[in-house]
Amino acid sequence: MSQLLIVAAEEAENPLVPPIPELVIGLLAFVIVFGFLAWKLLPNINKVLEQRREAIEGGIEKAEAAQTEAQSVLEQYKAQLAEARHEAARLRQEAQEQGAALIAEMRAEGQRQREEIVAAGHTQLEADRKTASAALRQDVGKLATELAGKLVGESLEDHARQSRVIDRFLDGLDDAASKAEATR
Amino acid sequence: MSADPTQVLAFETDCHIFDGCGFPAPGLHSFLFEPLWGDADSNLYFNKTMLLALLGSIIIVGFFWAAFRRPKVVPGKLQMVAETGYDFIRRGVVYETIGKKEGEKYVPLIVSLFFFIWMMNLWSIIPLAQFPVTSIIAYPLVLALIVYVLWVSLTFKRHGFVGFFKNVTGYDKSLGAVLPLAMTIEFFSNLLVRPFTHAVRLFANMFAGHTLLLLFTIASWYLLNGIGIAYAGVSFVMTIVMTAFELFIQALQAYVFVLLTCTYIQGALAEHH
Numbered sequence: 001m002s003q004l005l006i007v008a009a010e011e012a013e014n015p016l017v018p019p020i021p022e023l024v025i026g027l028l029a030f031v032i033v034f035g036f037l038a039w040k041l042l043p044n045i046n047k048v049l050e051q052r053r054e055a056i057e058g059g060i061e062k063a064e065a066a067q068t069e070a071q072s073v074l075e076q077y078k079a080q081l082a083e084a085r086h087e088a089a090r091l092r093q094e095a096q097e098q099g100a101a102l103i104a105e106m107r108a109e110g111q112r113q114r115e116e117i118v119a120a121g122h123t124q125l126e127a128d129r130k131t132a133s134a135a136l137r138q139d140v141g142k143l144a145t146e147l148a149g150k151l152v153g154e155s156l157e158d159h160a161r162q163s164r165v166i167d168r169f170l171d172g173l174d175d176a177a178s179k180a181e182a183t184r
Numbered sequence: 185m186s187a188d189p190t191q192v193l194a195f196e197t198d199c200h201i202f203d204g205c206g207f208p209a210p211g212l213h214s215f216l217f218e219p220l221w222g223d224a225d226s227n228l229y230f231n232k233t234m235l236l237a238l239l240g241s242i243i244i245v246g247f248f249w250a251a252f253r254r255p256k257v258v259p260g261k262l263q264m265v266a267e268t269g270y271d272f273i274r275r276g277v278v279y280e281t282i283g284k285k286e287g288e289k290y291v292p293l294i295v296s297l298f299f300f301i302w303m304m305n306l307w308s309i310i311p312l313a314q315f316p317v318t319s320i321i322a323y324p325l326v327l328a329l330i331v332y333v334l335w336v337s338l339t340f341k342r343h344g345f346v347g348f349f350k351n352v353t354g355y356d357k358s359l360g361a362v363l364p365l366a367m368t369i370e371f372f373s374n375l376l377v378r379p380f381t382h383a384v385r386l387f388a389n390m391f392a393g394h395t396l397l398l399l400f401t402i403a404s405w406y407l408l409n410g411i412g413i414a415y416a417g418v419s420f421v422m423t424i425v426m427t428a429f430e431l432f433i434q435a436l437q438a439y440v441f442v443l444l445t446c447t448y449i450q451g452a453l454a455e456h457h
Contacts, residue, residue, distance in 0.1 A: 015212055015321060015391065016384070020227055022234065022322035029237040030327060033300045036245045038292035041252040045263075045270060048255040055257060 140173065141166050200409035207406055210398035215319060215391070237317045240303040248299075273298050273442065281446035286453055290446070293334075297327060298442045301386065305434035308394055309427050316434070319390040321383065324441075328383035331445045336375075338452035351452070382444055389437045393430045400426055 145166060199205040222229030251266030259267060273295045278287040304323060308316035318324050339348050349355070352374045353367035400423040407416035 015215060018320075018322035018325050021229060022320055023326055025234040025237055026323040026326040029241040029323075030296070030300050030330070032238075032241040033244050034293065034296040037248060037296045041248045042270070042292050042295065045252045045255050045267065048257055049267075052257045
């Protein structure tokens with residue numbers, strides 16, 4: 001055994017001198033590892049890592065997009081609401097104004113119609129009065145003449161005198177009427 | 185399965201202290217294996233280290249295949265674990281040193297390097313294997329050479345012929361009289377020593393770590409006689425402690441290796457100062 005040990009020790013070469021077969025096998029062993037990793041396995045995992053990164057960042061991006069959209073929708077909604085309020089206020093104002101104008105117009109119209117009716121009434125009244133006055137005057141003249149004729153007989157046949165008397169009488173009536181009207 | 189003579193001595197013989205048996209100390213021979221197939225002299229053989237290297241590759245590819253073959257946006261447990269490791273290297277190493285824009289191209293290389301080296305280191309404490317593949321200089325050297333070739337070609341491509349030498353020698357007029365000396369040192373340090381240190385840093389750490397583990401493991405067995413039993417206990421505790429420590433060193437060295445790789449690439453891509 002010790003013989004073998006001595007032989008082995010003598011055969012032990014410089015440990016810094018590489019044996020060629022071991023160099024070859026070492027290279028081969030490393031190339032196997034490098035080949036598999038570089039050819040397939042690391043590209044595989046890189047792809048998946050990239051996908052994972054995208055999945056995470058994509059999720060964040062989506063959330064951000066949703067938030068932005070929600071914000072814009074909210075702003076839009078608020079703007080619409082404000083506009084609607086403004087519109088409503090404007091409409092109310094307008095309606096109020098329109099209503100006021102309508103009332104004023106109607107009031108004016110009513111006033112005008114009333115005045116018209118009153119004026120028409122007055123005119124009618126005046127005309128009626130005049131007609132009545134004229135008819136009355138004629139009737140009273142006729143009646144008075146008739147009465148006077150009956151009382152005085154044929155003495156009053158003198159036409160000129162007759163009409164003078166009547167006129168005087170009627171003037172007296174007019175005076176009385178106007179006096180009565182003034183006192184009334 | 186193992187042809188490691190030390191392990192044969194440590195676990196299959198009755199060599200103990202006070203038995204007139206010398207301590208079978210670990211040494212360079214602990215890192216030599218009889219070929220499992222072929223002849224050691226013919227350069228056409230297959231040994232334990234090669235088996236572990238290829239097996240390690242298959243394990244890494246298998247792990248990432250299971251995790252990333254059909255990755256999901258909502259990850260399962262395995263995918264989550266693999267993603268954490270991947271993201272750690274991608275963000276924590278590549279993006280930090282080279283930057284996201286320029287670094288993206290090198291992520292597969294750096295990730296492969298890290299997990300490959302880590303796995304090769306991890307073999308050190310995996311039962312039955314218990315040998316760090318990276319303690320054989322050939323494996324770190326291959327990786328360092330790949331990085332070296334990449335670094336040199338990148339520097340040429342980015343800066344042209346004159347720019348390459350300016351970049352490699354750290355040309356800086358403000359140094360004045362010291363400039364020739366500084367350029368010579370930088371030239372050697374960058375172009376000649378760098379791949380060597382890059383590989384040896386990893387190799388030496390794993391070599392030393394494995395030697396320490398062997399030392400305490402063998403000592404635990406060797407001391408198991410008479411009063412030595414008490415010391416064997418101490419040695420065994422040290423074995424456990426060193427195993428835990430190695431677990432840390434393995435990840436750390438893989439990290440250091442890829443971090444340096446990124447620094448080199450970043451240096452190649454950087455503009456003149």
